[in-house]
Amino acid sequence: MPHDLVVEEFMPPVGFCGLPWITQKPVISLVQWFFFDYWETRYHLPFQHWMRCIARKNRYRYFIVQTSNMRDRIQRMVPEALVRIISCGIAPEALRSRQDISYENYVLFLGRLDMWQKGLDTLIEAWEGLCGHENIRLIIAGEGNDRAKLEQNIKRRGLRHLISLQGRVEGREKQDLLDKCRFVVMPSREETFGLVALEAMAAQKAVIAFDIENLAELLRPEWSILLPGHSPQYLGEAIIRLWRDKQQCTGLGIRGRQQAENYSWDCIAVQQEQFYREVLQHDGNL
Numbered sequence: 001m002p003h004d005l006v007v008e009e010f011m012p013p014v015g016f017c018g019l020p021w022i023t024q025k026p027v028i029s030l031v032q033w034f035f036f037d038y039w040e041t042r043y044h045l046p047f048q049h050w051m052r053c054i055a056r057k058n059r060y061r062y063f064i065v066q067t068s069n070m071r072d073r074i075q076r077m078v079p080e081a082l083v084r085i086i087s088c089g090i091a092p093e094a095l096r097s098r099q100d101i102s103y104e105n106y107v108l109f110l111g112r113l114d115m116w117q118k119g120l121d122t123l124i125e126a127w128e129g130l131c132g133h134e135n136i137r138l139i140i141a142g143e144g145n146d147r148a149k150l151e152q153n154i155k156r157r158g159l160r161h162l163i164s165l166q167g168r169v170e171g172r173e174k175q176d177l178l179d180k181c182r183f184v185v186m187p188s189r190e191e192t193f194g195l196v197a198l199e200a201m202a203a204q205k206a207v208i209a210f211d212i213e214n215l216a217e218l219l220r221p222e223w224s225i226l227l228p229g230h231s232p233q234y235l236g237e238a239i240i241r242l243w244r245d246k247q248q249c250t251g252l253g254i255r256g257r258q259q260a261e262n263y264s265w266d267c268i269a270v271q272q273e274q275f276y277r278e279v280l281q282h283d284g285n286l
Contacts, residue, residue, distance in 0.1 A: 003023070003025055004025060004280060005025050005026045005027070005028060005276060005279060005280060005283075006019055006023055006025060006026075006027045006028070007027075007028045007030055007064075008027055008028065008029050008030065009029075009030045009032065010029060010030060010031045010032060020059055020060065025283075026061070026062060026279050026280065026282075026283040027060065027062065028062040028063070028064060028275070028276070028279060029060055029062065029063050029064070030063075030064045031063055031064065031065045031066070031070055031074065031192075032066065032088075032192055032193070060078055060081065061078070061080065061081050061082060062081065062082050062083075062279050062282075063078075063081055063082070063083040063084070064083075064084055064085075064086050064272075064275065065083060065084070065085055065086075066085065066086070066087045066088060066192055066193040066214070067085065067087075067192070067193060067213075067214040067217045067218075068085060068217060069213045069214050069217065070085075070192065070214065071083045071085055082278075082279070082282065084271075084275045084278075086268060086271045086272060086275065087193060087218075087263060087268070088193055088195050088198065088263070088268070089263050089264060089265035089267070089268035089269075090198055090199065090202045090260055090263045090264060090265065091265060092264060092265075093175075094175070094199060094202040094203065095202045095257070095260060095261065095264075096179060096202065096203050096204050096257070101179070101203075101204050101253070102179060102180050103180075103181075103182050103246065103249065103250075104180040104181065104182065105137055105182065106136075106137040106138065106139050106180075106181055106182060107131075107136060107137070107138050107139070107181060107182055107183060107184070107185050107239060107243070108138075108139050108141065108177055108178065108181035108183075108184050108185070108200075108205075109123060109138065109139070109140045109141065109142070109184070109185055109186070109187075110141045110142060110169075110174070110177070110178070110184065110196045110199070110200075111141075111142045111186070111188075111196050112142055112143070112144040113140070113142050113143060113144030113145070113146045113147045113150055114144050114145070114146055115146045115149055115150065115153075116189060117188060117189055117190050118187070118188050118189075119186075119187030119188050119189050119210070119230065120140075120146070120150055120153075120187070121153070122187045122230060122231075122232050122235060123138075123185065123187045123232075123235065124150075124153050124154060124157060124159070124163070125232035126187075126232040126233075126235040126236035126239065127157075127159055127162065127163060127236070128157045128158075128159060129232055129233065129236055130232075130233070130236030130237065130239070130240060131162075131236050131239050131240060132159055132162055134240055134243065135162065136162065136239065136240070136243055137162055137163075137164075138162060138163045138164075138185075139163075139164055139166055139177065139181070140163065140164070140165050140166065141166040141167070141168075141169045141174070141177055142166075142167075142168060142169075143167060143168040147165070150165070151165065175203070178199060178200060178203035178205060179203055181205060182205075182242075182243060182249060183200075183205050183206040183207065183208065183242055183243075183249055183252075183253075184196065184197070184200035184205050184206070184207045184208070185207075185208045185209075185235075185239060186200075186207055186208065186209040186215070187208075187209065187210060187230075187235055188209065188210065188212065188215065189210070189212065189230060190212065190213075191212060191214050191215040192214050193214060193215070193218065194209075194214065194215040194218045194219065197209065197215065197218055197219055197224070198218060198260060198263055200256070201223065201224075201256035201257060201259060201260040202257065202260040202263075203253075203257075204253040204254060204256065204257040205253050205256070206223075206224060206225065206242060206248075206249050206252035206253050206256065207219060207224040207225070207252075207256065208224070208225045208227070208235070208238050208239060208242060209224065209225070209226055209227070210226070210227050210228075210229070210230055210235075211226040211227060211228055220259075222255055223252050223253075223255035223256035223258075223259055224252060224256065225238050225242060225252070
């Protein structure tokens with residue numbers, strides 16, 4: 001099929017697919033994840049080394065990343081590359097107005113059920129050690145390979161009366177959970193951007209998360225709660241404090257909603273088009 005350029009999405013766990021071998025046109029690599037340490041530990045293979053070799057041999061020169069941390073890592077790997085930060089976006093209907101907001105009696109976790117990466121082990125420990133004694137209800141929405149392990153963990157700790165697994169949610173059901181929760185908890189150990197955090201901000205809900213690379217570029221203390229380290233104690237204490245302080249909960253949500261307006265898909269589309277044109281001009285194809 002005739003084309004001017006190719007946009008290649010980073011494919012886990014390898015990364016590059018080697019498309020410059022196939023096309024003579026410029027290739028833009030869209031980097032939406034960067035968990036090589038995790039994949040190398042899981043499969044005992046040197047994915048990051050392979051990626052560096054492929055990047056240099058195939059002359060990858062153009063990248064779209066979501067955070068400055070990811071930009072710096074790509075730039076170190078391919079120093080001559082042109083790298084642009086263009087984040088994920090949010091649909092207009094996800095931006096909720098103040099009159100749409102309610103605060104029901106549950107905290108929401110939304111995401112893939114990965115015990116280590118998403119910090120679900122820490123979340124359950126926080127509920128067993130602190131939040132459960134306050135009778136705070138937790139809804140976990142999402143699917144993943146660790147669902148059975150998560151269910152067993154909840155049952156073993158005697159938390160089934162407080163923690164419910166909702167399964168995968170989409171569309172209206174997902175938006176309803178965001179609209180009605182007290183706030184969103186995101187105890188991840190690794191994130192490349194944090195789309196769930198952006199969705200929570202758009203729904204005018206506060207977010208509690210750990211202060212980790214990439215995610216901390218979206219969340220700020222002015223509209224979220226960022227915790228040091230990865231401690232169930234810190235997490236549980238923060239959840240209880242925010243649960244008891246509805247005024248802070250509301251204030252964080254309002255300021256987060258204001259920030260989310262900067263991530264509309266219309267704005268992101270303009271940035272994408274501008275970069276495509278810049279690449280074509282740089283490559284002499286426009």
